[in-house]
Amino acid sequence: MSKMGDIFVIVEHRKGEIRSITFEMLYKAGEICKALNHKLTAVLLAGKGQPFASDISKWADTVLVFEDDRFMDFDSDTYKEVINRLILQQSPFITLIGHTSWGMDLAPALSVRAGYPVATDCVDIIVEGGRPKAIRQTYGGKAFSRVSFRESPGYLITVRPGAFIPPDGAADRQANVVMMDIPSDLGPAKRDFVEFVDTAAGEVDISQAEFLVSIGRGVGEKENIDAIKDLADKMGGTLSCSRPIVDMNWLPKYHQVGTSGKSVRPKIYLALGISGAFQHVAGISGAQTVIAVNKDKKAPIFRVADYGVVDDLFSIADALKEKIKG
Amino acid sequence: MNIVVCIKRVPMTQEVDLEIDADGRGVNREPLAYVINDWDNYAVEEAVLLKEELGGDVTAITIGGEEDEEILRRAMAMGADRSIRIDPGDRVMDSYVVSRVLAEVIKGIEYDLVLTGVQADDDNCGLVGIMLAEHLGLAHAAVVTGFTADGNQATIKIELEGGINEVSKIRLPSLLSIQTGINEPRYVSVIGIKKAKKKDLEVIELGDLPLSDEDLSPRTIIEEVYLPPETEGAQIIEGDPSKVADEIIRILTEKGVNV
Incomplete structure (x- = not known):
């Protein structure tokens, strides 16, 4: 060359x-x-x-x-x-x-x-x-x-x-x-910028939470979310989620952690049934400690979590509720 | 509004242990179940919603073997009017070649809008849609989460990072890569898929398209595919749920979270 x-x-x-x-x-x-x-x-x-x-x-x-x-x-x-x-x-x-x-x-x-x-x-x-x-x-x-x-x-x-x-x-x-000289023969743009629009703010601000209980696709059904919301409430945590939950309209957008949602910096991020796509992981780089629960031991979330539990998220959620009640 | 939507059948890999192929250049796909790519499912739904609102027809296209016809039938069950399968034979394609082949077929169709998913769940490249736009000389936008037609243009919403969206106007015809969450894809019943068998499914052989060796020559080569090393990552908490819960509560307390 x-x-x-x-x-x-x-x-x-x-x-x-x-x-x-x-x-x-x-x-x-x-x-x-x-x-x-x-x-x-x-x-x-x-x-x-x-x-x-x-x-x-x-x-x-x-x-x-x-x-x-x-x-x-x-x-x-x-x-x-x-x-x-x-x-x-x-x-x-x-x-x-x-x-x-x-x-x-x-x-x-x-x-x-x-x-x-x-x-x-x-x-x-x-x-x-x-x-x-x-x-x-x-x-x-x-x-x-x-x-x-x-x-x-x-x-x-x-x-x-x-x-x-x-x-x-x-x-x-x-x-x-x-x-640099601007080319004089630039054609007319096929697209016109109108404005930037922020996602509507919600009743919770996950970016300020100290303890997030976060759910992903592993939660399975919309009806199952109540059980995790209940767990978060009992533990004094804030409910957040990964993208698929918002895509399916199971939770409003302001709960979403990740590049297209919010970046969070809690002391503890408890990820339940979240596989750990990079768009999600990018949103939790400010978390002090990440605990991940997932049935799939090869889920990418385990590569970034500090602690991992390879188990059904509901068994762990139920056990946590039992302990806190007592 | 006439719409072409490009779709792909991909393996489901969540909660599955992937194995590397004997040649080290891919994963063993034999044990995997296949579905329509998630992003493409939203693109099909968006096409059908626009057709229902504005009239016109929807053509679904895929490149693949006979087994890939199941996603075309599924798209027709959702409301696509006809579909095309381009059979690649045993040719190895990268995103460039796929987009070039699609362009060759699509330029023979009358359309106002071409939709693709943002990316495919298997290779995660996110290239085919916008490359296709360039081959066809169309205005384009990526990661689209909203579309409202307005005469010969449309107002679109583009998802940026950090919870910010961009609103822009775009000339038609155009190509948009559709992001998940733009709509709620409808349920597809087995009966719906059976009924869709009456709709037209055309098969085009790659060899019958007027494409040169240069058109069909991949620009990128996958040299090796490998699994991430097992050693790095989380400290695994073992034991039954009760023991695990004790340990989680201990960690929370240690880190200053009171439960």
Whole structure:
């Protein structure tokens, strides 16, 4: 290879703030750059006057800034158009994009348009013989797979939030900030941003609870929830849940723990019948102690819990009620 | 509103011990039971709800063998009008190839909207829908939890992280990847599935589609699939429920939670 392509990181920001996935990607990209002598380039699309470039200037060698009010809020259509042209011009070796709702809308389309192969939701990246390989989870975290790519001028990888937490002192670069010309022939957007809407607040705020009794799919039937609610009440805990419970309309959304629900930081998180999809686990990283009860001894929740019980959740719930009564 | 919905049959792996295949590149699927991918079930329901509200028809498509026709019949029992199975033979496909093949078939259908699930429960890639949109040149949005049609556009709700949703307007025709929870998928009875056998199920052989070797060449290769190491993780509390309950209460007390 005559010229070592850069590693690109696509900056993600929302409501005037850079999202933590951006720093996680910059950290991982920085590690690869150090090992293999690549340059690290952050690609920033932002509205006029959004001062993001200075926030990331210590994290990259170059920040390429596309500043236009059309880029104030993410829009896969416009972002894809701008980034595709940039990629074809500069042939970055690897381009990292967050595996977020926005990244999931951008990366697959960009891959097809640029002709660069993509691997999604990666928890590790290895470079061997001048080509990256991605480590990702499948079957809801029950298996891992190592994925390689067909040879290409460059590769796209979407990164799982929380997979690469930067340690203190990770920001040790000094970026050259370059203002880029906005392509003059951008087509009209096929999508118009209207507004952000928060999930309606409920009668409980699980993010403030010290002790959460949390239920997942393992609860089986809607009728069974009352028994666990009763347990939570008796133990002085707050009832929370994983996504499937809300999807099935068994509990309102404000009970939901996880990336699309709330992040929680209780002293104790008692997970009953929760398998532990990463979107859920990401929401409990602030919990001091996690106790998981699940019939499936291979449930991914046991890899992140401090204590595990391989048993039927109702037997344990009944036993707990007995003890507390006495 | 004419809608195409792309669906996949996947193995159920909750509460199952997975085994790695002899070649180390997949899991042994033989002992597993199969269902329609959960996200796709919501996509079918959304398609049928929109048809009931606005008229038009719904076409369900899958790529797979004869055994995969069960999810097409299920979709037709839910209200899809017709379905297509694309038989891949023994060809190995990645998300790129799947999306390319789907695009080839869908471009011959009249539609206003294409729906897929956000991702499949087996490979968890989340690629096919949005790749398909790009092949078809459609406006697209991922992780959609709400849809209201309004003439030649629609107002959609997109689920972001942290309990925040984005509301956007999108031009039609478009492709949306549907998130679970957008609706309540209807119950499908055995009788319903039997009745759906009268509806049209077309089979297309992959070899009959005008696709080149390049179109059908995977961009990614799974080199190895492996199970996570057993050693890491939780300290297991053993014993009967009474003993386990004692230990849980002890931990709670130790961590400063009074019960």
